[in-house]
Amino acid sequence: MGWLSFTIGLVSLCSMAFTVSGIGANWGTQCSHPLPPDAVVRLLRDNGFQRIKLFDADYDALRALGKSGIEVMVGIPNDMLLTMASSVKAAEKWVAKNVSTHLTTNNVNIKYVAVGNEPFLETYNGSFLKTTFPALQNVQSALIKAGLGTTVKVTIPLNADVYESSTGYPSGGDFRADIHDLMLAIVKFLSDNGAPFTVNIYPFISLYTDANFPVEYAFFDEKATPVTDGGTSYYNMFDANYDTLVWALQKNGFGNLPIIVGEIGWPTDGDRNANIVYAQRFNQGFMTHILGGKGTPMRPGAVDAYLFSLIDEDAKSVQPGNFERHWGIFNYDGSAKYQLNLGATNSGALVVARGVKYLDQKWCVMKPSAKLEDPQVSPSVSYACGLADCTTLGYGTSCGNLDARGNVSYAFNSYYQRNNQLDGACKFPNVSMITKTDPSVGSCKFPVMIQPYYGGTERTVGSLQKPVILASGLILFLLKIL
Numbered sequence: 001m002g003w004l005s006f007t008i009g010l011v012s013l014c015s016m017a018f019t020v021s022g023i024g025a026n027w028g029t030q031c032s033h034p035l036p037p038d039a040v041v042r043l044l045r046d047n048g049f050q051r052i053k054l055f056d057a058d059y060d061a062l063r064a065l066g067k068s069g070i071e072v073m074v075g076i077p078n079d080m081l082l083t084m085a086s087s088v089k090a091a092e093k094w095v096a097k098n099v100s101t102h103l104t105t106n107n108v109n110i111k112y113v114a115v116g117n118e119p120f121l122e123t124y125n126g127s128f129l130k131t132t133f134p135a136l137q138n139v140q141s142a143l144i145k146a147g148l149g150t151t152v153k154v155t156i157p158l159n160a161d162v163y164e165s166s167t168g169y170p171s172g173g174d175f176r177a178d179i180h181d182l183m184l185a186i187v188k189f190l191s192d193n194g195a196p197f198t199v200n201i202y203p204f205i206s207l208y209t210d211a212n213f214p215v216e217y218a219f220f221d222e223k224a225t226p227v228t229d230g231g232t233s234y235y236n237m238f239d240a241n242y243d244t245l246v247w248a249l250q251k252n253g254f255g256n257l258p259i260i261v262g263e264i265g266w267p268t269d270g271d272r273n274a275n276i277v278y279a280q281r282f283n284q285g286f287m288t289h290i291l292g293g294k295g296t297p298m299r300p301g302a303v304d305a306y307l308f309s310l311i312d313e314d315a316k317s318v319q320p321g322n323f324e325r326h327w328g329i330f331n332y333d334g335s336a337k338y339q340l341n342l343g344a345t346n347s348g349a350l351v352v353a354r355g356v357k358y359l360d361q362k363w364c365v366m367k368p369s370a371k372l373e374d375p376q377v378s379p380s381v382s383y384a385c386g387l388a389d390c391t392t393l394g395y396g397t398s399c400g401n402l403d404a405r406g407n408v409s410y411a412f413n414s415y416y417q418r419n420n421q422l423d424g425a426c427k428f429p430n431v432s433m434i435t436k437t438d439p440s441v442g443s444c445k446f447p448v449m450i451q452p453y454y455g456g457t458e459r460t461v462g463s464l465q466k467p468v469i470l471a472s473g474l475i476l477f478l479l480k481i482l
Contacts, residue, residue: 025306027054057074057076073111073113074099081115092141099152113153114262116128119131158197160241169229175252197259203237220289222235269391271321311331311332333356335353360448362448365412372405377431392444402441406439420452
């Protein structure tokens with residue numbers, strides 16, 4: 001079956017949509033210095049986004065979305081599935097607080113409730129198999145009781161690994177054998193309640209995990225050798241993966257069930273294939289692909305999808321890979337990473353965030369007099385990277401060409417900025433200093449963070465928590481003394 005069968009079943013980790021209703025994006029909030037929600041909503045409106053997908057029901061985000069007209073998908077995190085599954089009352093309370101109140105009081109245009117996020121991902125080892133469907137049922141019951149059963153729909157954003165192909169081609173598509181009965185029960189429930197099937201599709205992950213994956217097949221330029229399935233030719237992985245799902249639904253009697261692509265995108269850093277050139281090529285290719293309204297061979301017409309994602313999240317887990325913090329089409333401060341025509345602005349380019357306030361223009365770097373051999377350097381770098389963000393360092397990344405001293409300075413500055421430029425955050429024993437000279441080099445930007453937004457709840461930024469201990473091999477790489 002080779003790479004095609006592998007890529008059809010694989011996809012996503014850690015979010016754009018175009019239908020007759022407009023484009024959409026995922027708004028993740030795992031940031032050390034998030035933009036104020038009002039600024040994010042203004043960014044959405046300036047760029048013509050008409051839909052947004054949240055991973056929780058953050059009050060400040062929902063309040064900011066009030067009266068914007070933007071369609072909203074609110075999320076119930078996986079760690080709440082057991083509670084939702086165990087108690088209809090808990091589901092009713094959640095709906096009252098996070099849906100009904102915002103609809104009536106804040107005039108938020110909530111259209112969907114996402115129950116969990118990729119709960120059947122194989123790496124979860126079945127942790128949510130018994131709670132997801134009951135949670136879905138209870139949330140639906142709660143929506144009906146609240147009088148919202150016909151206006152707000154439930155769905156489950158699923159990883160594309162919930163289906164597979166027995167032949168390596170889309171027409172061999174069916175749901176994964178170990179969850180086949182469960183998937184059919186969920187699909188029937190969605191169909192009975194007029195709700196959509198939501199799937200996350202990530203060609204990048206196939207390229208990241210499979211050295212033999214044909215790079216051109218990830219993009220939409222039709223430069224790849226097509227894969228022929230019967231009389232149908234597939235020139236890109238997205239169409240093939242999407243149609244594998246269509247075949248799986250059709251094969252089980254649900255060929256007309258609406259499909260939402262909950263997440264699709266390409267990261268810009270943290271891996272040799274995660275870069276500005278590939279991200280621009282993929283996202284623009286995808287936009288052009290769906291703006292044309294052609295759809296896929298099995299589902300002609302508009303594709304409903306949410307781009308993953310809107311803004312970088314520097315506090316996300318990097319367990320799947322360092323690229324996890326770099327999916328945004330915008331940087332942490334709402335500046336555009338690259339040219340992208342969403343088909344919704346007069347300029348045909350991204351509109352940057354307005355009114356962003358930064359910390360002072362100063363950085364923490366390695367002292368010129370300090371030596372790399374100083375015994376304080378290695379543990380200081382480990383401490384700084386463990387509590388901040390060094391994912392732009394490494395082979396093939398935007399800062400991969402820094403020398404050893406540059407790597408140390410980047411680590412120190414990341415910690416310093418994470419801690420709001422507190423003097424104490426640049427006191428690595430005799431090896432660091434504060435400078436007002438920008439140490440950025442070429443593509444490697446040493447960031448100055450934006451002023452922290454705390455919102456309605458106190459947010460700990462850069463507290464002296466226990467650091468993540470970095471592998472000695474990474475420290476040696478950063479110091480280039482291997």
